[in-house]
Amino acid sequence: MTTSPSSNAPQAAEVIQLLLRSTHHIQQQYEARLSALSLPFPLSGPRLRLLLAVWKAEPIRMNELAGKLGVKARTITDLVDALERDGLLIRVPDPMDRRATLLRLSAEAVPHIENVKRIQKDISESLLERLAPEQRGQLFGLLSLLAGDCEVHFVC
Amino acid sequence: MTTSPSSNAPQAAEVIQLLLRSTHHIQQQYEARLSALSLPFPLSGPRLRLLLAVWKAEPIRMNELAGKLGVKARTITDLVDALERDGLLIRVPDPMDRRATLLRLSAEAVPHIENVKRIQKDISESLLERLAPEQRGQLFGLLSLLAGDCEVHFVC
DNA sequence: TATTGTTATACTCTATAACTATA
DNA sequence: TATAGTTATAGAGTATAACAATA
Numbered sequence: 189m190t191t192s193p194s195s196n197a198p199q200a201a202e203v204i205q206l207l208l209r210s211t212h213h214i215q216q217q218y219e220a221r222l223s224a225l226s227l228p229f230p231l232s233g234p235r236l237r238l239l240l241a242v243w244k245a246e247p248i249r250m251n252e253l254a255g256k257l258g259v260k261a262r263t264i265t266d267l268v269d270a271l272e273r274d275g276l277l278i279r280v281p282d283p284m285d286r287r288a289t290l291l292r293l294s295a296e297a298v299p300h301i302e303n304v305k306r307i308q309k310d311i312s313e314s315l316l317e318r319l320a321p322e323q324r325g326q327l328f329g330l331l332s333l334l335a336g337d338c339e340v341h342f343v344c
Numbered sequence: 345m346t347t348s349p350s351s352n353a354p355q356a357a358e359v360i361q362l363l364l365r366s367t368h369h370i371q372q373q374y375e376a377r378l379s380a381l382s383l384p385f386p387l388s389g390p391r392l393r394l395l396l397a398v399w400k401a402e403p404i405r406m407n408e409l410a411g412k413l414g415v416k417a418r419t420i421t422d423l424v425d426a427l428e429r430d431g432l433l434i435r436v437p438d439p440m441d442r443r444a445t446l447l448r449l450s451a452e453a454v455p456h457i458e459n460v461k462r463i464q465k466d467i468s469e470s471l472l473e474r475l476a477p478e479q480r481g482q483l484f485g486l487l488s489l490l491a492g493d494c495e496v497h498f499v500c
Numbered sequence: 501t502a503t504t505g506t507t508a509t510a511c512t513c514t515a516t517a518a519c520t521a522t523a
Numbered sequence: 524t525a526t527a528g529t530t531a532t533a534g535a536g537t538a539t540a541a542c543a544a545t546a
Contacts, residue, residue, distance in 0.1 A: 197477035198484045200468035201461075204370065206484060210491045211367035214360065216414070234536065251504060258372065263537055265506060270535095287504040287545045305357075312356035318489050321353035327490075328354045328362060330483045333474050335366045390513065407527060419514055421529060426512095443522045443527040 214315055221311050227300065229274040236304065238267050239276060239293070243301050247290040249282060276300070370471055377467050383456065385430040392460065394423050395432060395449070399457050403446040405438060432456070 215233065222231045241256050242248055250268065254261045268291065271277040276297040282288035293301065316324060371389065378387045397412050398404055406424065410417045424447065427433040432453040438444035449457065472480060 197481045199465070200472045200480065201465045203480050203484050203487075204464075204468040204471060206487045206491070207367060207370065210487050211363060212414075213491065214363065218360075218364075230535095232535070249504085258368070259536085260538065261505065262539080266536080282504095285504080285546075289505070308360075309355070309357045312360040315360060316356045316490070318492055319486065323486055323489070324356065324359050325353045326482060327486045328359050330475065330479055330486070331359075331362045331366050333479070334472070334483075335362070335369065336474055386512095388512070405527080415513085416515065417528065418516080422513080438527095441523075441527080445528070 217315060218311060222304075222307070225307065229276065229300075231304070234267065235271065238264075239271065239297070239301060239304075242277065242291050243293055247280065247292050249288050249290055251288065253291065373471060374467060377463070378460070381463065385432065385456075387460070390423065391427060394420075395427065395453070395457060395460075398433065398447050399449055403436065403448050405444050405446055407444065409447065 219233055222236065225231070237257060238253070241253060245253075245256070248256075250264050251261060254264045257264075268277055268279065272279060275294055278292045278294050280290045280292055282290045319327065375389055378392065381387070393413060394409070397409060401409075401412070404412075406420050407417060410420045413420075424433055424435065428435060431450055434448045434450050436446045436448055438446045475483065
């Protein structure tokens with residue numbers, strides 16, 4: 189009496205592989221649609237992730253930002269260099285600690301970010317079109333459970 | 345009367361962001377545990393993905409492999425160069441078409457792959473430990489629905 | 501002595517364009 | 524003329540190690 193893998197408990201490895209595969213596809217869609225926007229600057233996944241993290245926590249130290257994004261400080265330096273060159277971020281000395289540097293969004297960045305947030309919403313809606321509202325709630329619940337308490341530390 | 349986001353329909357963007365964040369975490373765990381194995385060769389995500397795709401479809405043309413993995417042919421050349429240098433893959437001329445090259449796993453690769461499959465299973469179990477069997481089934485079902493029919497074309 | 505961010509360097513993954521050999 | 528794979532080149536994202544300025 190075999191049952192379909194979607195209604196009965198599948199192997200753990202199958203679930204994880206399906207999860208990785210789905211996300212791979214979603215990430216590709218995401219990046220493709222963001223690139224298609226013809227913004228005045230390139231907007232890759234890591235660049236957007238950094239911008240949104242600053243947007244949510246501004247002003248924020250480079251060091252703290254590295255922690256939130258789960259990358260090394262060295263990686264932040266290069267990304268911020270590029271984003272500052274594009275006029276999206278500003279480095280400000282931290283008055284509390286002269287070793288540290290704070291990051292802020294530039295004035296021009298703000299409307300772009302708001303635009304991107306709207307587009308994120310559209311993209312997300314179309315990616316989820318196959319799921320009914322109730323199923324979206326279920327998926328959200330299961331993913332929250334899966335992520336446990338790691339979710340507080342990272343941004344995406 | 346507000347309800348918790350896990351029991352009621354959340355915003356689409358929230359669901360997608362949680363999905364991307366969870367997967368980011370899972371990928372990091374995955375790669376970290378694979379690196380910790382001290383195998384006689386490095387085993388990054390893309391390298392493993394390629395090896396498993398060959399393992400499932402062997403012998404397979406480089407061209408077709410590129411399609412399955414969703415990358416350009418040029419990318420395959422470099423990855424295969426490195427894996428061949430590490431003694432894991434073998435290039436074989438295609439008898440049907442002298443332009444084409446077939447890929448096979450080397451004899452030494454096979455036990456390593458089997459080892460990796462076992463480890464994948466362990467990692468997956470520990471990543472899913474918070475979900476009951478029934479919930480795993482639900483998650484699998486929702487992700488299948490989400491992925492639609494794209495899942496046939498890609499490997500992970 | 502420890503920490504913040506940078507310079508210097510390098511590796512992996514990915515891509516486009518031009519080329520070779522075959523079809 | 525079109526396709527399979529390679530050489531040549533480039534760019535993004537990541538890392539380690541050594542160093543400067545400051546704590």
